[in-house]
Amino acid sequence: MDTPICDFARRYAASDVLRLHMPGHKGMGPLGPEPLDLTEIPGADDLYDPQGIIARSEENAGQLFGGITVYSTEGSSLSIRAMLYLAMLYARSQGRKPRIIAGRNAHKAFLSAAALLDLEVQWLWPSSQSSYLSCPVTAEDLEAALAGEPPAAVYITSPDYLGHITPIAPLAEVCHRHNVLLLVDNAHGAYLRFLDPCRHPLALGADLCCDSAHKTLGVLTGGGYLHIAPQAPAFFRRRAKEAMTLFGSTSPSYLILQSLDAANAALTGSYPRRLQEMARETVALRRRLEAHGFTCTGQEPLKLTLCPKSYGYTGTELAAALQRRGHIVCEFSDPDFVVLMVSPETGREGLARLESTLLSLPRWTPITTQSPAFRPPRQRMSIRQAAFSLSRTVPTAQSIGHILADAAVGCPPAVPIVACGEEIDADAAAAFAYYGITRCTVVDESL
Ligand SMILES: Cc1ncc(COP(=O)(O)O)c(C=O)c1O
Structure with a gap:
């Protein structure tokens, strides 16, 4: 082409x-x-x-x-x-x-x-x-x-x-x-x-x-x-x-x-063949990791998403261990997940390095804390009204009862726990705390 x-x-x-x-x-x-x-x-x-x-x-x-x-x-x-x-x-x-x-x-x-x-x-x-x-x-x-x-x-x-x-x-x-x-x-x-x-x-x-x-x-x-x-x-x-x-x-x-x-x-060149090979290799690696005791989620062939609490690590701890031991930087981690993205450029050597680093990690007692339950927040304003309202930033610990004015406050990959115009309730505030979100912007109803 x-x-x-x-x-x-x-x-x-x-x-x-x-x-x-x-x-x-x-x-x-x-x-x-x-x-x-x-x-x-x-x-x-x-x-x-x-x-x-x-x-x-x-x-x-x-x-x-x-x-x-x-x-x-x-x-x-x-x-x-x-x-x-x-x-x-x-x-x-x-x-x-x-x-x-x-x-x-x-x-x-x-x-x-x-x-x-x-x-x-x-x-x-x-x-x-x-x-x-x-x-x-x-x-x-x-x-x-x-x-x-x-x-x-x-x-x-x-x-x-x-x-x-x-x-x-x-x-x-x-x-x-x-x-x-x-x-x-x-x-x-x-x-x-x-x-x-x-x-x-x-x-x-x-x-x-x-x-x-x-x-x-x-x-x-x-x-x-x-x-x-x-x-x-x-x-x-x-x-x-x-x-x-x-x-x-x-x-x-x-x-x-x-x-x-x-x-x-x-x-239009060699990419589809190399992609197919890498997808096969990644699926095989996922199976070997599961056989070794890791829990994985997702069906995407080029993503390896680990749920490492069952192996004794939070996602954040596992990401840090991968970086320390294998100089491997993951795409994303939070308390529950580590997301690793591969491509044909990762190659077999890259996958082998990931595997040996993961397998070298000691297995600890499973972590049983759960991510917070959530209920759909109550919508108090339209998304536009809230986004264009006068607003102020508050510590999330003091945000209960306020209407969110940020486009969204979410877990790090920008998915909303609460969306613009919704009321922050106790569940949402607990979720903010769990994901380490300390501040958010709320509609200033005093104005
Ligand atoms: C699901 C999803 N949609 C859209 C986007 C925005 O994509 P971009 O960064 O290419 O603008 C992202 C970015 O991470 C995403 O994860």
Whole structure:
């Protein structure tokens, strides 16, 4: 697959032009990539109105992912805002209210978008046994939620931070039967497209989805996609760029664009084979760790999520031990979990190092403390009202009874324990304490 953005940037860097345009480094600097860091000069195209090299590169990506693909240089956060804006506009064109039914484990980018767009959110709650980070949604749950007035869209986060994958096809079937759009936050799952069989939401019936290319593919941080399925109404194709422009920076990074462009070539090369091998190796490692006594959760082939309390460690302690003993830095840890993300670049050697470090750890008496139970908090204001109200910061220990004004206060991967506009109750305050959250911003009701 060709790489028109990379080719252009390389030619430009090798030429003897005098750069009397932005950026100020003029192609020189201490980091190394400055010669390739461009702006919208003639021939470089325009991300928000592409007609040339960016349009060709996005077409390549669209072919790879099986729909219309537009690039984001601001991660999934930008694509989520654009996706919700499009869903809201489309709903209005259909005479529907801007109401979204969403799995509660939505990332805070969803909440800030809901505040900006004044969306009404009807949450799908996880069962009380689940972690805040997961929200398994079944076709039956969705069928029940869709029984009333149809929403603008259903919004699902899959895979979640712990590596659980929601079966998208049955949810898409329910949504489409009710004539409702299915939007998927697939920030963690760009690579699912290249598994055999393919497990990417677009292939399983989602109408729109976002991927953080940078999270799992060999792409620089910030690189992402907004995908539109072939079956989605033509409205979405026509308005996608407008939606990205509304929220995106007018200075998209050309280094990130080159990285997305280069990924197209890599993804049509040896990547799928190497991915498949790494997925097999990781699944085999998970089985060996389980046989040794570790508890794992999640089904994502490139994530190893350990629940180490049964092995005598909190997640935070295990992450520290991995760093101390094996110089291994994990993606995420909290009192209950350690999330380790691998990719084909990790290689067998990387997995072997992880395994030997884990197996070298002494096993202790299981820790029996449970993560706090939670009940859905009471909504006192709309998300937008609370986000735009005058507010003050308080210690979370003194926050009971107040209305949260932050987009969300959540466990470290930005999943809400309490969402904007909800009242902080004793359960929520206990959860803040458990996750080490000491301050939050609440609506100042004295003003
Ligand atoms: C589930 C989920 N959605 C969206 C995002 C935002 O993605 P990005 O950082 O690419 O903007 C994240 C980031 O961690 C995430 O975990």
